[in-house]
Amino acid sequence: MDQAAPPAVQAEGVVKRFGPTVALDGVKLTVRPGESHALVGRNGAGKSTLVGVLTGLHKADAGTVTFGGEPAPAFGDTTAWQSRVACVYQKSMVVPDLTVAENLFLNRFEENARWISWGRLRKRAERLLAAYGVEVDPNTRARDLAVEQRQFVEIARALSFGARLIVLDEPTAQLDARGIARLFDKLRELQGQGVAFLFISHHLQEVYELCTAVTVYRDARHVLTAPVTEVAKEDLVAAMTGERAAGATAWHAAGETAPDATAEPVLTTEQLSLPGRFEPLDLQVRPGEVLGLAGAAASGNTAVGEVLAGMRKAGGGTVRVRGRAVRAGSVPDALAAGIGYIPEDRHDQGLVPERSVAENATLTVADQLGPWGTVLPSRTRQFARSMIASLDIKTQGPEQPVSGLSGGNQQKVVVGRALARDPSVLVAVRPTAGVDVKSKDALLGVVRRVADAGNAAVVVSDELDDLRVCDRVLALFHGRVVATFDSGWTDGELVAAMEGVGERE
Structure with missing residues (x-):
């Protein structure tokens, strides 16, 4: 420098x-x-x-x-x-459907030329990428x-x-x-x-x-x-x-009292699997328990969370909430069974940006906002105001477009919608991605409170701060559980397990 x-x-x-x-x-x-x-x-x-x-x-x-x-x-x-x-x-x-070369020179393909020479464009892209040591094929589609x-x-x-x-x-x-x-x-x-x-x-x-x-x-x-x-x-x-x-950050720990190991599980999976993503998985999450599924992007932990929420259809096995079977690959049935879901990407999966805070907050409870399938604006606003107050969302009001909120407050709207139906199980995938320290505390505190009320929560993440709220953490590597940790784990041993170093059952 x-x-x-x-x-x-x-x-x-x-x-x-x-x-x-x-x-x-x-x-x-x-x-x-x-x-x-x-x-x-x-x-x-x-x-x-x-x-x-x-x-x-x-x-x-x-x-x-x-x-x-x-x-x-x-x-x-x-x-x-x-x-x-x-x-x-x-x-x-x-632009996902364009190649790397086309993205690099978008709107400036050929200066002062009547047509585009795709061969010259690829060569220009190769030289540019090589100059900065970027090892990417110029012909690859950006989405890949x-x-x-x-x-x-x-x-x-x-x-x-x-x-x-x-x-x-x-x-x-x-x-x-x-x-x-x-x-x-x-x-x-x-x-x-x-x-x-x-x-x-x-x-x-x-x-x-x-x-x-x-x-x-x-x-x-x-x-x-x-x-x-x-x-x-x-x-x-x-x-x-x-x-x-x-x-x-004092709450960044498991509950003060260990979950009752003799209580009937809130969430149970038996031989749940998704070929190519994760191997058969048996889970039991009891009342008052927050279970962590730790792992990197290729570990399969995100796919587990999506299967639990009905976003993906499992290749085999079953999911039950308080004994009730959940139909595979059905988001409506997962909601009806009592599963709330905080997705990994609030931009693509969590929000309708042109809609208001109130509309986003009530997407999962539209059937409760009026008689005979109608949605009453007064009930929508009332519900949104309650959520804004309980989660301390910084907004101009229920009518403000959700796109106008800061990242942390947008995430609180996503969390509020997940809680709208008082779920028995809350599945949270990287719930604090892109939010500040104070919002991170608030969001993970919500997860802890869900469990403390006698329900269950599953936190899917590779962020250590997210996982400190858990009573028990399963580390996944290449689609299988390689280690199990009770509260009190050290950063080093959990990271090593997530990276596949020194695997232990």
């Missing part, structure tokens, strides 16, 4: 208002060439608004932004902004790439415009441990070429693994900038939340 070179980006005194709301209140940020700089803060802290200012989507009301010592381009000059900065979002922006490969393609596209600053917005939210390792290796390579990264993440361990500096925003204001090595994790959490971390 060249300390003498002008910063890749420098923002000073940036103010941004949306009507009466102050989204940024005189914030600052400096990212140097070849640096990975973390920007952290709770949902609503101002991170996304700053990214909008830095990428030319929002015009600041006050303050200055420079790239490489030069003033930021004029607002609306898209080409000039693309040559300075790009953002790789949590939700991939590649792994998540981190799609991110590499987006980064390479941004660099092809001349940008030397890449904003990474929750880049690991959909990656397993191996994908994260590959992504971080590539980022370090690019840092060696002078590329700067602004890394936005709610996973603080990743900040310590990748970044050299960290900036904290809270309530639209700048709170802290420091070398990562000089900030303890508890101090970083305190800066983000405005309170010491000791009390905030």
Whole structure:
């Protein structure tokens, strides 16, 4: 990292208002060439608004932004902004049905040419990918790439415009441990070429693994900038939340009383299987118990959660809730049996973004909102207000489009809908992906309360913080259970089991 070179980006005194709301209140940020700089803060802290200012989507009301010592381009000059900065979002922006080569040069296939030479386009793509060490076939359809490969393609596209600053917005939210390792290796390579990264993440361990500096925003204001090595994790959490971390995470443990091993199970599976995804699985989850299914993306744990919720049809075996058989592959029957579901991807599976908070919250209880199959708006709003209050959702009201909420509050809407029918079993797949520390506490606290009320919960995740709420954790590797842990496990032994190291039954 060249300390003498002008910063890749420098923002000073940036103010941004949306009507009466102050989204940024005189914030600052400096990212140097070849640096990975973390920007952290709770949902609503101002991170996304700053990214909008830095990428030319929002015009600041006050303050200055420079790239490489030069003033930021004029607002609306898209080409000039693309040559300075790009953002790789949590939700991939590649076009899935186009090839890698077509995505890399979208809207600029052949300059001053009357037709497109697909051969030349592939060659250009090969040269671009080779220049940055991205091992992807230019002829591959984007939909067939792994998540981190799609991110590499987006980064390479941004660099092809001349940008030397890449904003990474929750880049690991959909990656397993191996994908994260590959992504971080590539980022370090690019840092060696002078590329700067602004890394936005709610996973603080990743900040310590990748970044050299960290900036904290809270309530639209700048709170802290420091070398990562000089900030303890508890101090970083305190800066983000405005309170010491000791009390905030005290619930991250199993229930105080062990579930009654003699009680009739709430959830039972017998020889449940899905060929190619997971081997026959026998589960018994008792009242008051939170069961964790730990594993990386290829472990099969997500497929187990989807089968339990009726999102996939099992290849064999049975699922029962309080003795009642659940019809395989039927979401309505799973709901009727008492299974609530928090999906892995709230964007694609959890929300209807153009609909209101109230409409999203009541999708599973439409039959309860009026007589003879009708839906009364007054009942819909009443239900939504109750959910907003119980989960502390930050919103303008039930009528606000859910797309206008922060990520953590969107996830609370998804959780609220899963709880709407008072489920006997709550299945939560990576329930805290892409949410801040405070929201993570609240969401996992909800999972714990479901079990404490005499029901059962299943948490499917590779996030250690998600799994600390569990009374018992099964580690899956390549579709089979390789280890079982009671509460009190250590990070090292659980990660080793998820990675298939030192398997034990």
